[in-house]
Amino acid sequence: MGKNILSKSTFIKGEQCIKALYLYKNRYFLRDKMPPERVAVFMRGTKVGKMAQQLFPYGVDCGVNSPSQYSKAIEKTRNLIDSGQKIIYEAAFQAHRTLIFLDILVNEDDSWHAYEVKSSLKLSPTYYKDAALQYFIMKESGLDLKSINLVYINENYTLNKELNLNSAFKIEDVTQNSIELYSSIKEKIDNQITAIQGTESPKIDIGLHCRNPYDCDFIGHCWKHISKESIFNIPDLSFENKYKIFIDSNNQKDIIESILSENLIAKRQFQSHINNLTFYNHEKFTEIFIPNSGYYLLKLLSFRPAIPIYHDTQPYQKIIYGFYLMKMSEQNELIETEIYVNKENVNPNEIIINKLNSIIKPSLRIYTYKDYSGKDETNFNNPVYNLIDIFKNGDIVIAGNNNYNFSTIYKSTFGKSAWFSKITIDEQAAIIYEKSLRNNFENEEELNQINNYLKEWVNHFSKLYINLSSIKP
Secondary structure, rough: OOOOOHHHHHHHHHHHHHHHHHHHHHOHOOOOOOOOOHHHHHHHHHHHHHHHHHHHHOOOEEEOOHHHHHHHHHHHHHHHHHHHEOOOOOEEEOOOOOOEEEEEEEOOEEEEEEEEOOOOOOOHHHHHHHHHHHHHHHHOOOOEEEEOOOEEEEEOOOOOOEHHHHHEEEEEEHHHHHHHHHHHHHHHHHHHHHHHHHOOOOOOOOOHHHHHHOOOOHHHHHOOOOOOOOOOOOOOOOOOHHHHHHOOOOOOHHHHHHOOOHHHHHHHHHHHHHEEEEEEEEEHHHOOOOOOOEEEEEEEEOOOOOOOOOOOOOOOOOOOEEEEEEEEOOOOEEEEEEEEEOOOOOHHHHHHHHHHHHHOOOEEEEEOOOOOOOOOOOOOOOEEEOOOHHHOOOOOOOOOOOOOOOOHHHHHOOOOOOOOOOOOOOOHHHHHHHHHHHHHHHHHHHHHHHHHHHHHHHHHHHHHHHHHHHHOO
């Protein structure tokens, strides 16, 4: 795609911040590396989009793999429309120097209807802007479009043996909203095109827009002047409150006292931050860590299919598919391990919980590091202690630590990052597992990567546990 051509994603980027759009088009090398979590979200969206095509089967796909093929996709779309093709996937249109690909275009009773698919349970304001842009471009390109609709996941759907896509998805007609926004779209496009043709980056300060509605791709560049020891390192404060303290330097003391007065955890984190001290609640430590006792360290792996794949499950319901259990002696020495990754085409939740309950001795505690709360809470016979809670509850506060994820806590504790060979986060493991599940676990290497990740993670966790349990008043 040419530098001066917009797309749906770059238009939304420009709506959030015109500077981000300029940098994306002119200084792409400054862009932050995309985190694995966001890659997982994109891959999920692609998968859901493909499944939604089955709502309108037997279509022709105009999707391409390279920007150099965009013009051919536009031509192919136009030829299919002219030849009477009723259903088109990834239909390509261009007008006013803006290119869009529509998920599904359908001709019903000689009228064209557009369907854009979202992998979410609810529709956000950004999705309505997205649809309005697509409606505008299709109409301006000459298509006699009767309606545009957003397709998204029905959060109340429960799979009953066989998948019913008509029940799994919901469809909302957003034509009227798109018509109301129609006149403003052209002006916004013109403003964005003018901005990216400029000779220098627009002068826009950092602000709440940097993370709303999405985390910007250029935070590393635009925020590089912000000290690593800034107020933004207080994990229990919302981004809005952090920014409020940061921006109002004249009344900072009053604002801080007001914000922290109702949040004891954030107050403790702030005091640790400004004094560069680590806080420990030793009373809580004596409750959690029992001296002279063996214990288990547990890592569970789970995934949340956007569209249910097992009977009696709902969208995004947590499914546990693997675990690694390490039994430790009272001297913190390894006794034995157990590893399991489900290879059966059945819901593994109950299988795994029963397997663990049969292995684990009732007298020993289980320690882990993840939030397992919610309607799909796991039930063990033994008490389970999530060590993430001692950080979330402010029982331990490490100066300079800005979130609660395991890798950050590990690095704050030991001064170096946890090492992983291939997979680095649970979301990556979930992507690989879902792929293996679809392929009936034919690729042994994929399962080996998951096994290695489990082992590496628990080995790092054992170091963190021993470090925490050795802290004395």
